[in-house]
Amino acid sequence: MARIGIVGAGAWGTALAATMSRAGHDCVLWAHETEVVEGIRDNGHNPLFLPEIALNGVAATGDLAAAADADAVLLVVPAQFLRAQCRRLRSHWKAGVPAVICAKGVETDSFAAMSEVVAAELPEAPLAVLSGPTFAVEVARGLPTAITLACADAAIGRQLVDWIGTASFRPYLTDDVIGAEVGGAVKNVLAIACGVVEGQGLGDNARASLITRGIAELMRLAVAKGARAETCMGLSGLGDLILTASSQQSRNYSLGFALGEGKSLADILASRRSVTEGVATAAAVGGLAAKLGVELPICAAVAGLLHQSRGIEETIRDLLARPFRHELGFLGEGRPAT
Numbered sequence: 486m487a488r489i490g491i492v493g494a495g496a497w498g499t500a501l502a503a504t505m506s507r508a509g510h511d512c513v514l515w516a517h518e519t520e521v522v523e524g525i526r527d528n529g530h531n532p533l534f535l536p537e538i539a540l541n542g543v544a545a546t547g548d549l550a551a552a553a554d555a556d557a558v559l560l561v562v563p564a565q566f567l568r569a570q571c572r573r574l575r576s577h578w579k580a581g582v583p584a585v586i587c588a589k590g591v592e593t594d595s596f597a598a599m600s601e602v603v604a605a606e607l608p609e610a611p612l613a614v615l616s617g618p619t620f621a622v623e624v625a626r627g628l629p630t631a632i633t634l635a636c637a638d639a640a641i642g643r644q645l646v647d648w649i650g651t652a653s654f655r656p657y658l659t660d661d662v663i664g665a666e667v668g669g670a671v672k673n674v675l676a677i678a679c680g681v682v683e684g685q686g687l688g689d690n691a692r693a694s695l696i697t698r699g700i701a702e703l704m705r706l707a708v709a710k711g712a713r714a715e716t717c718m719g720l721s722g723l724g725d726l727i728l729t730a731s732s733q734q735s736r737n738y739s740l741g742f743a744l745g746e747g748k749s750l751a752d753i754l755a756s757r758r759s760v761t762e763g764v765a766t767a768a769a770v771g772g773l774a775a776k777l778g779v780e781l782p783i784c785a786a787v788a789g790l791l792h793q794s795r796g797i798e799e800t801i802r803d804l805l806a807r808p809f810r811h812e813l814g815f816l817g818e819g820r821p822a823t
């Protein structure tokens with residue numbers, strides 16, 4: 486059994502704490518909100534995120550040093566807060582303790598992947614990425630799923646799989662860290678696009694087409710950033726995309742759906758406490774794609790809708806007016822078909 490620190494007590498940090506604790510690990514969960522620390526300590530429940538899940542075995546804390554004093558630390562704050570959180574953690578970090586990145590996104594200011602952010606701010610931490618089809622509430626209830634655990638160091642990766650894996654939470658190991666995290670970040674942007682399609686009533690065919698052309702974009706960006714294409718077809722890419730691009734449980738899909746129905750982005754965001762990572766990541770992915778010289782038409786369309794006040798109808802019209810191309814050649818733009 487291990488001592489696991491979990492930094493971030495939103496829905497996902499809470500679900501991971503419940504899962505690790507049920508597996509018999511000693512879990513210390515750091516929360517940003519005092520209300521959450523007190524709620525877990527006093528009542529064994531997180532009052533703000535997944536309040537229905539019992540957390541009796543979990544020690545809640547507002548002290549980062551306590552969460553960092555562990556065999557491994559899971560980083561579960563939203564992507565745009567991760568750098569600041571790592572800076573706060575740095576003085577408490579013990580060399581060699583693995584940092585397992587559970588946030589899904591790309592940093593807006595730097596276009597950096599989460600592993601690049603953590604490598605810069607916690608240089609003594611071996612890095613891993615945990616990503617895949619994992620709605621927090623289902624994991625917290627113990628329903629089965631499988632995830633990608635990416636770690637460049639094989640021995641540390643195997644140790645993490647051992648600690649994190651249970652019969653119903655099944656990690657598959659890879660050394661492709663960038664591939665795992667590009668999948669988790671880009672699928673959120675694509676899930677927004679699929680939500681818009683559904684909200685607009687464009688049909689199941691359109692959604693399936695978007696998912697398929699979306700995975701081509703995800704793969705193109707990941708490969709340009711140094712990942713292996715096959716990782717994108719695994720749990721952290723295709724697996725998570727299938728989940729989030731077709732379920733109202735997804736914050737990203739449901740935000741897209743509401744946009745497609747005509748609601749404003751400001752109103753949708755004002756009505757939720759939880760993070761919708763694809764909103765910031767859509768802009769960041771655009772910057773990253775430009776830097777790497779790859780074209781991502783669906784992601785660019787989502788960024789245009791969210792951040793450049795482009796209308797839904799003109800956005801859809803422009804996507805449908807793109808020239809016909811050969812289907813294969815995923816990794817390039819594909820030869821023109823006419």
Ligand SMILES: NC(=O)C1=CN([C@@H]2O[C@H](COP(=O)(O)OP(=O)(O)OC[C@H]3O[C@@H](n4cnc5c(N)ncnc54)[C@H](O)[C@@H]3O)[C@@H](O)[C@H]2O)C=CC1
Nearest residue numbers: 494495496497498517563564566588589619620621759760
């Ligand atoms: N909820 C889910 O089903 C899953 C979420 N994730 C990822 O996990 C990450 C965290 O998401 P959730 O747990 O769902 O968040 P959430 O939406 O449930 O909660 C928001 C989180 O943001 C934190 N927060 C707010 N202001 C902050 C600040 N200034 N500094 C640090 N933290 C602050 C809150 O304390 C809370 O932990 C995201 O990157 C998300 O994509 C990954 C897999 C599943």
Ligand SMILES: O=C(CO)COP(=O)(O)O
Nearest residue numbers: 617618619620735736737
């Ligand atoms: O990443 C997730 C499931 O794997 C959660 O997706 P949402 O953030 O869209 O709810």
